[in-house]
Each structure stands twice: as structure tokens, then as C-alpha cells.
Amino acid sequence: MAALKRNIWALYFLLVTVGFVLLAVALHQRWQALISDETSYQLSRAELISQSVHSLLRTQELVLDVVGRELLNNGKPLSDQRQIPLLDSIMSVNPALAGFGLARPDGTFVRMSTNVDPAGLLNLMESPVTGADFRRTLESDTMVVGRTYYLEAVSEWIIPIRKALRSEQGDVIAVMTAGLELGADGSVLDRNLHDGEDDSVILFRETDGYVQFMSREGVGPEQFSSIQVNQEQLASQRREFEARAGRTISDIMASREAAIFTMDRAGSEYLTASIYDPRYHLWTVSETRFAPLYREFIGTLIPYLLSFAAGGWLLFILFRIIDRAEKERRQELLHQARHDDLTGLLNRAGLLDRLENRLIRARPFSLVVINIDNFSGINDRFGLEYGDHTLVEFGRRLERLAEEHDDLARLGSDEFAIITPNTDVAPLMQACTNLVEDLAEIFEVGRLRLQVGASVGIARFPEDGDSLSKLIRSAHLALYEAKQSRNAVCVYKAEMETAYLRRLTVEQRLRYGLASHALYMVYQPQVSDAGKTIGLEALVRWQDEELGFVSPAEFVDVAEKSGLMIPLGNFVLDTSLREFRQLLDKVQQPLDLAINISVIQFCQPGFVDTVLNALKTHDVSPSSLVLEITETLFMGNFDQVLQTICDLRNHGIRLAMDDFGTGYSSLSLLRQLPLDELKIDKSFVDGIVEDEKAANMVRSIVAIARSHNMSLIAEGVEEQAQAQALIKMGCLRFQGYCFSRPVVMADIRQMLSDTANTDNTPATIRRS
């Protein structure tokens, strides 16, 4: 049944086979009916003819008896030959007879009807045709039927019938003989008893096998009278028949019903019905060749076969239509199963198929995985409908940009893939970079003008993975790296594997570290040009049992990308404010506390409240707090960020732009931002003394701060010369190893108390 469901043609062939079997059964029954009809016909014809012949002979036997006795009763001696007119009148009422004759026991004729020419009569005892039968007549009490022969005396073919007339003592006095006319129309032995050229009626003699009568197309007495049934052949046929029918020949001969059998004769097959007349030792055979039966059967077979063929053909057409519809449906389902509804590109399953095919072909190719940057932002901000539009547009652009032999797919929500035969790194990188640039073009959805960035990871077959899973993993690692490094395109490198594993471990350990209080805070003093500590930057530290010391640059990054930034940020805020409060309680000195805030924290709904609550909890004035933010913050929703900055500032909290100059902030952006402080990045401070470019950069930053009315602080000051150069340029606040490394709060307290006692700064600034 399952096979039928799977393949409709199996059902077709089953139906055709069933149809064929039914046809075969119907034809078989038709054949059986044909044979049965023919059998009945032959049997009844044989019986009918046998009975008619028997009655005819019986009647004629009586006539012979009566006429013979009458002739003898005349008492005339049988010495002279005479024609008797009386016999003619008997013949006239008995049209079956061709002539009468009375012979002496020695075979010579003595009396005859007038139509018989005595000159044409032979001695019955001596003639080879009549001798044997005549002798039998002399011995028999019943009438004996003689061999068919041509009687010159009446110029006709006759069947002689003879009966011995006996005295009261039983001696034969004479033999009454007559000739039955052969083949007269309408008579019992009509020569047209047969039905067509394949049909015949035969009477033959049991005694010697000679044919007595035959009604067959083109055969007359001249032919059949000399036919003698081959006795050997007859005997073997009888044996075969006895074996097949389970009846003996004597049974059949004694039976009053005809028997039917088939036989092969001279290369033809016959259906033969036979019945025996024991009184006259005559077999009546009614037979037909099978050929007309076959012809008739074929005549009925043809319409059957034509109907079967027509039915089969119609069914075939129907099944072909169904099959095609089914195939189309399957094709459609397969297409659906392998394609993405939204973009019409291949889906993950479709891509896996193509990849597998390429792996089998074993020709080099590259798998390029493309991820839309911050796609969830579009969904969150504008709704799913816009998200969908973006994906469709992105897919369309990919299609436009892809080359002829590339396969395109959408792997998941915002992830796309290209399989390309291109594997040369440089052109591939270039093509992908161009792709990212093209994809980044602005497009319109309704009234919105959207722009999306994308990151690309590339893995090549076979060098970056010789199996499907390895190759996909490599491409994703490269994509991951692209996202991490903010380089739009990355080609897989083995090192990425280690970096990825490191990230996984860091993430896992950090989760544990946050829960098990393995993190703590250190503080780096910020000093004025007079060498006085005016503030502290809170910096988080993590000493892990397994990993040892992990740099905050590394684990903060991991936290940002793994959802750990919020608990980490809360820990920093809470711990640093608590320790700051404790410090303030000990040292009576105005101090600022600078805390680094990650983008994720800053964009978290309720961030302002979180800060205010923490300030309140630890009783720290908002005016002492400086929040350090970075330029990456403005890559997202600018309006929202601006709103949060304003809220914070309205509560008296200040904001500093960390690492200023390393990002991409434009002056126009800066103009719109209500910031309180710029932190000159260490990279400019590093080269400030000898690198004119760096010095110029610092001068520009000082000018910007002044023009925007912002305070300035330089970080990463390691040498006195750098501090002095900065002072010269107009930056009067510093942070760096030159003054102090970041230390725990206890050390800060110690440092500040020492300073208060000695009135010394951590490191004095020498003014030039």
C-alpha cells in the first residue's frame, strides 16, 4: 500500500493487471461457452443423424423383408432373371431407394426393379466391393449395410442394404437387396449435412473402417467411398480417448449418447462427436475443425482487446495527468521546503542540499555568511513589518549582486549565505567588501529611509572545512570575528577557533565570577595641574581561579556580547559608589568619581533611575558623579541617547566622552551633544612629545573642548614630559601611571591621608 502511495504508476500497473486478469477470465469463459455450444451442437447433430440413419435403415429392413417374402411367395423358381414392375411402385412411395434386387445365395441377381439394367449387375458374391458384405448377409439375421459403391445398373452411387430371406429351417433362400440413394437433397443422407468447409458429417463402418457416407465441402462419393479409416490410427486414438475420458470404447459403443473428444489429424485439430449404431455397425461422426472456432473467438476477442486497450489508454492518460499534477505539487512542496517564504531565496535546508552536492563534486568553493548588523534594532524600533521589508530588500540586493554560479540563501532571521566558486582570498575579500558597501545603500520603506550594515564571514572548501558541519562552523567563526572586530569582512583563520574558545571560557567563568564575588574595583586618581587628586576613575578587576587575571578590556567586551553587561554594570555602580562613600567619610576632600558605562547599560530602559537609586542608596551626590561613555554609543538611536544624557544632566550628573579622538564622532555630532568633559585618549598622549601629528590632534581636541565649553582630561599620562606638554597646550587634568596606577580603595584612602598629612601629591608636577 505504501508503494502505491509512493508511486501512482504502481497503482496503474495494478489496475491494468487486474483488468488484464478480468479480461483473460472473461475471454476464457467466452471460449468455454463457444466450445460448449459447439460441443452441444456436434453431439446433438451426431445423435440426430445417427437416429435418422437408424430409422431409415430399420424402415428399409422391414421393406426388404416384406418385399422379399412377397417375391418368394409367388413360388416361381429363382432361375430366370426378370424385371418386376411391382417393385417400381414400392420405390415410388419410398424415394430413398435407388433400386431393388433379389439375389440367389450364390450372388446372382434374379429379380430387380425395372430401372435396374440386368446387364450392369455383377455377382454379389464375386465382386470385391460386395463379396465380404454379401457373405456376412448370408450369416446375419439382420439387415447388412454394404460398402458404398457406384452401381452401373442404375448409374448411381448407392449404399447397398441386404437381408437374407430364410426358410423355416433357417436356410438362406435368397438375399433381398436394395440401394439407398446417396446425397439426395432433403434426404437423411443429404450431401449438404455439413456446415461450411471446416465441418463434416461422416458415417463409417466399424467392420472394415470404410467410409459409408460423408458430407464435406468438395468431397463426393467418388472420393469418400474409397476412404478406409486407418485402423492403427483409430486404435491409438481410441486408447488416448479411453485414457482421457475414463470410458472404454465398448462403453461408448453400447451407449445411446454421443461422445465428444478432440483429436489431431493431418495437422489440424478437430472437435469430434461420435455415436455408434450396433445394429448396423455404423459410426456416425459429426465434427468440425477448431479453426472456425478460433476465428469466431478472435472475432469476439478483438472488441474485447480494443476496449481493454482503449480503457488502458484512457486510464494511462488519467494517471499521467494525476502524476504530472502530483509531480508539480511535489515540486512545489519541495520548492517550499527548500526556499524561504519571505525572500524567495533558498532556506537553510536548501542551502544544506546545495552544499552537500558541492561537497560530493569536491570542487573548491567558498561559503560566505552575511549577517545584518543590529537587525533586532530595526524590528524593535520600527516593528516587524519594517523588519520584513528590510530582509526582502536585502535579499533582492544580494540577488542583484550575486554572480551567475552563486547560490543564495537566507539561513535564519537576519543571516544570509552565498555559495560561490570563487576561492581566491584577495578578490573574494574585495567582492565581499563591495557587497557590504552596496548593501549599505539607503533604501526606502514607506516614508522611512533605512540603511543597514552587514558583517561577512568567509570559509573556503576544502581548506577551512572538509565536511558540511566544519565548513559552516568555520564561516560562522569568521562572521563572529567580523562582528567582534568590527571589520565588515573576515576570512576564516585557524586562530579564530582559539579566540572563540577563549571567549566561550571567559563568558562561562565570568558568569561564575559575578556570582561568586571574584570581581572587585580599583581606582585611578585624576590629578590637577597643581598635583592635587581631584577625582577617581573606577575600573573593574577580575582575578579568576582558573584563568588568573583577565583584562577588563577582554571580559567587558565578552560581557557586552553575552548579556552579562547589565549585572556587571550594576556591580560596578554599586561597589564603586559604596566604596566611594566610605572614602568620603574618611577623607574630607571634594572628589569626583568617574564610572565607565557601557553602551548596553546606557541604552537599558530605566538606566537613569538605576543610577539615581544607586546614588541615593550610597548617599553620594549626583554632582560628584561623572559617567564615562564612548562614541560607539551614538551609532545606535541617537535621539534616545540624547534624551538619556539630558535626563542625567538634569539631575546634576556629568558626562565624559572617553577615548576621545579614536572613534568617528564628527564635530557636528559633538555640537549637538551636551557633554561635560572630553577624555583625550592615551594614544595621542603617547606621542605628544615627539609626534607632531599627535600634538596637533591634542591641540584640536583642546580647541574643541574650549569652544564647546567642556572640561578636559588626558588619560594614560606616563611621563612628566607628557604632562608638561599637555599643560602647555591647555589640558590641566591628568590620569596615568605617572601619578598612580589603578589601586584598591584602601590604597587610595592611604594615599589621600598621606597627602593630607604631608600635603604631597602622588607625584608632583614640575612646571617648566
Ligand code: C2E
Ligand atoms: P578606559 O575607560 O579608557 O580606562 C583607562 C584604561 O587605561 C585602564 O585600563 C587603565 O588602567 C589604563 N591606564 C591608565 N593610565 C595608564 C597609563 O599611564 N598607562 C597605561 N598603559 N594604561 C593606563 P583598564 O583598567 O585595563 O581598562 C581598560 C578598559 O576597560 C577601560 O578603558 C574601559 O573601557 C574598560 N573598563 C574598565 N573598567 C570598567 C568598568 O568598570 N566598566 C566598564 N563599562 N568598562 C570598564
Ligand code: MG
Ligand atoms: Mg574610562
Ligand code: MG
Ligand atoms: Mg579611556
